[in-house]
Amino acid sequence: MIETTPPQTVAARPSPGSAEDLAVRVRVLSVLVDDGSNTLSKVSGLIRRRGFHVRSISVGPSRHPGRSRMTLTIDAGHAETDQVRKQLERLVEVIEIEDVTGQLVHSRELVVAKVSSSEVAGLVKWGAKVLESGPDGTTVEFAGEGKDVGDFIDELLHHGVLDVARSGPVVMRRTA
Amino acid sequence: MILEALEREGVEYIFGYPGGANLPIYQHLHEHPKLQHILVRHEQGAAHMADGYARACGKPGVVFATSGPGALNLVTGLATAYMDSVPMIAITGQVASTQVGRDAFQETDVIGATSSVTKHSYLVTNIAQLPRVIHEAFHIATTGRPGPVLIDICKDVQQADAERITPERLEIPGYQLNGHVDLDRAREAAHALAQAERPVILAGHGVLLSRAERELRAFAERAGAPVGTTLLGIGAFPVNHPLALHMTGFMGTGWNLKAVQNADVLMMVGMRVDDRVTARLADFAPKVKTFIHIDIDGSEMGKNVRPHIELVADARNALEAMTPHVGPLNEGRGRWLAQIDAWREEHPLKYTHSNGRLQPQDVLIDMYRRCRNDAIVVADVGQNQIWAALWWNYDRPGMFLNSGGSGTMGFALPAAIGAKFGRPDKAVWCVAGEGGFVMTAQELSVAVEHQLDVKIVLLNNFSLGMVRQFQDDFYGGVRSQSDLTHMPDFVKLSDAYGMPAIRVDKFEEIGPALDTAEKTKGPFLIDFRIDPEANVYPIVPLGKSLNDFWEAPN
Numbered sequence: 001m002i003e004t005t006p007p008q009t010v011a012a013r014p015s016p017g018s019a020e021d022l023a024v025r026v027r028v029l030s031v032l033v034d035d036g037s038n039t040l041s042k043v044s045g046l047i048r049r050r051g052f053h054v055r056s057i058s059v060g061p062s063r064h065p066g067r068s069r070m071t072l073t074i075d076a077g078h079a080e081t082d083q084v085r086k087q088l089e090r091l092v093e094v095i096e097i098e099d100v101t102g103q104l105v106h107s108r109e110l111v112v113a114k115v116s117s118s119e120v121a122g123l124v125k126w127g128a129k130v131l132e133s134g135p136d137g138t139t140v141e142f143a144g145e146g147k148d149v150g151d152f153i154d155e156l157l158h159h160g161v162l163d164v165a166r167s168g169p170v171v172m173r174r175t176a
Numbered sequence: 177m178i179l180e181a182l183e184r185e186g187v188e189y190i191f192g193y194p195g196g197a198n199l200p201i202y203q204h205l206h207e208h209p210k211l212q213h214i215l216v217r218h219e220q221g222a223a224h225m226a227d228g229y230a231r232a233c234g235k236p237g238v239v240f241a242t243s244g245p246g247a248l249n250l251v252t253g254l255a256t257a258y259m260d261s262v263p264m265i266a267i268t269g270q271v272a273s274t275q276v277g278r279d280a281f282q283e284t285d286v287i288g289a290t291s292s293v294t295k296h297s298y299l300v301t302n303i304a305q306l307p308r309v310i311h312e313a314f315h316i317a318t319t320g321r322p323g324p325v326l327i328d329i330c331k332d333v334q335q336a337d338a339e340r341i342t343p344e345r346l347e348i349p350g351y352q353l354n355g356h357v358d359l360d361r362a363r364e365a366a367h368a369l370a371q372a373e374r375p376v377i378l379a380g381h382g383v384l385l386s387r388a389e390r391e392l393r394a395f396a397e398r399a400g401a402p403v404g405t406t407l408l409g410i411g412a413f414p415v416n417h418p419l420a421l422h423m424t425g426f427m428g429t430g431w432n433l434k435a436v437q438n439a440d441v442l443m444m445v446g447m448r449v450d451d452r453v454t455a456r457l458a459d460f461a462p463k464v465k466t467f468i469h470i471d472i473d474g475s476e477m478g479k480n481v482r483p484h485i486e487l488v489a490d491a492r493n494a495l496e497a498m499t500p501h502v503g504p505l506n507e508g509r510g511r512w513l514a515q516i517d518a519w520r521e522e523h524p525l526k527y528t529h530s531n532g533r534l535q536p537q538d539v540l541i542d543m544y545r546r547c548r549n550d551a552i553v554v555a556d557v558g559q560n561q562i563w564a565a566l567w568w569n570y571d572r573p574g575m576f577l578n579s580g581g582s583g584t585m586g587f588a589l590p591a592a593i594g595a596k597f598g599r600p601d602k603a604v605w606c607v608a609g610e611g612g613f614v615m616t617a618q619e620l621s622v623a624v625e626h627q628l629d630v631k632i633v634l635l636n637n638f639s640l641g642m643v644r645q646f647q648d649d650f651y652g653g654v655r656s657q658s659d660l661t662h663m664p665d666f667v668k669l670s671d672a673y674g675m676p677a678i679r680v681d682k683f684e685e686i687g688p689a690l691d692t693a694e695k696t697k698g699p700f701l702i703d704f705r706i707d708p709e710a711n712v713y714p715i716v717p718l719g720k721s722l723n724d725f726w727e728a729p730n
Contacts, residue, residue, distance in 0.1 A: 033350075045292060046292075049292055083475065083478070083479060086474050089474070092316065092350045
């Protein structure tokens with residue numbers, strides 16, 4: 001565990017605000033939690049208190065009764081990036097954490113959008129599914145990686161987008 | 177059922193205050209004579225008493241408070257205990273479960289208000305949860321890195337009948353303890369320290385909490401490494417030991433800071449390495465090639481200083497595992513220790529004691545001469561705290577108690593009362609400034625009611641001394657709101673509470689006053705009118721590096 005680099009304090013990192021700095025600061029965590037009434041506020045309170053910032057959050061039931069799975073994308077702010085995981089681990093409500101940042105994962109975000117146009121063949125070609133279609137417009141859904149979802153939302157602009165609802169990512173480690 | 181559970185956990189004392197939402201518990205208190213309830217005068221006092229009790233005797237302190245304002249008054253006390261890793265159980269009454277969320281009378285979201293200052297908390301809305309919750313709470317409060325746990329119990333639950341339920345086996349999947357030591361790393365750390373030319377060990381509160389003082393001493397002596405302590409680590413290593421560096425940090429001793437700033441290997445045990453220890457972080461221990469950090473809380477690793485060798489473990493287990501692996505020592509060790517001795521000569525603790533005014537150090541030196549290490553000193557926050565830390569040769573754990581992390585003024589008196597309940601066999605001295613003292617002075621009632629042998633040494637400098645010193649030295653000499661005029665006559669105040677007190681303003685009166693305090697049964701207060709210009713030295717100017725410490729003027 002002896003590193004060869006000189007002793008470092010928390011100050012040593014890529015220059016603040018750079019894209020490189022952001023890539024280092026942002027962690028993606030898959031967290032199994034107790035689904036008690038205080039859990040979400042404990043997790044979010046801790047994130048605020050330690051100077052971190054939530055970029056996205058998805059919560060849903062896990063396959064274990066009484067436990068939920070959270071997928072958090074967190075900016076560590078001025079802290080060492082591994083502090084995010086370590087601080088969350090201290091919560092009794094947190095049962096298991098996997099830091100999947102930069103790992104080979106399946107990551108999916110969901111977007112549901114309403115467009116004024118009834119001509120949505122272009123969107124369907126992207127892989128969107130039509131949920132509802134009527135005189136007031138068409139509602140479509142699309143799931144994909146963050147970048148694809150971003151591109152899809154750009155594409156919506158060509159179809160008279162009326163409203164967009166987008167989830168945070170849910171992730172799962174790839175098996176191979 | 178709550179009281180039964182507390183008896184089962186071995187509770188002796190409850191520091192508490194009744195009110196609307198915890199009356200059902202109080203109704204049955206008299207049926208449990210093993211539980212002694214200490215009625216406080218303000219809930220903050222209860223929290224600090226429980227804290228002082230826990231720090232003094234090692235058992236978790238227990239607090240009762242009612243809902244709303246009662247529970248909120250605990251917050252400062254919980255935060256104090258949380259910052260210093262003190263085991264505590266706070267049981268608060270909450271409005272009936274059917275009323276929760278309706279802004280009922282004295283309803284406050286206590287869980288929400290205390291989440292950030294407790295290790296864990298529970299809202300109990302159903303009697304069936306209660307035995308498990310109480311058992312878990314004691315387990316969580318006292319194990320690993322200890323801390324306060326709050327249990328908020330709805331009033332209808334307190335009134336519910338239930339069969340006696342013994343708690344099931346503990347199963348807390350989200351609570352894992354880091355007990356065992358990575359032996360390879362322990363060996364690596366021991367080698368690194370032994371082979372260092374200029375090693376330094378710093379010991380924090382974690383050493384005291386894991387009762388590792390013997391193991392620390394054995395390791396340090398074997399490795400020939402000097403040992404300093406943090407403010408909260410005082411007592412982890414005897415100050416009069418040849419390897420002792422005394423206190424570190426921005427008000428630490430000169431020879432300690434010299435050693436830290438010149439060390440090549442720095443081992444930090446059971447400590448958080450906070451800003452009061454490092455001063456300007458970028459310049460902290462700049463010559464260190466290998467930082468070794470031992471702490472039971474993995475989140476401390478790299479929180480402030482990134483270690484090269486980290487051991488997430490109980491301090492005692494880690495030191496025990498390391499000691500046998502201290503190999504041959506670096507040849508330069510003798511030179512290093514001689515250098516430290518030279519620094520000790522060059523930068524001694526000093527103060528001015530010939531200006532005709534009473535100096536706080538004179539008071540402490542006389543106290544130390546008579547008590548040595550048989551008395552517990554409970555300090556408040558400010559100059560009095562640092563004087564009491566530096567001018568006493570503590571040689572064992574549990575003899576110096578103070579609010580180090582949170583710096584809570586008003587801590588000393590109630591904590592000293594709690595400490596006396598926890599260690600009735602020890603003399604207890606409460607050392608406080610007059611500013612902090614009046615923040616919780618109402619607890620004098622408790623000391624008088626129970627005729628506790630708590631001796632209060634008021635270092636009265638007619639000002640918020642530390643604030644005044646900072647303003648003089650670091651804020652352009654502008655004294656703003658730091659003079660305390662219109663304070664009570666402390667002798668009369670004591671008299672009003674029904675306890676004896678005297679005033680001292682001459683050097684010659686120190687000894688006789690302390691004699692009287694020692695001879696008097698029950699609480700006693702001495703109002704020492706000290707030099708209002710007396711300052712704390714050494715001190716590192718705010719924002720500067722540890723190299724830049726100022727010493728007392730000659």
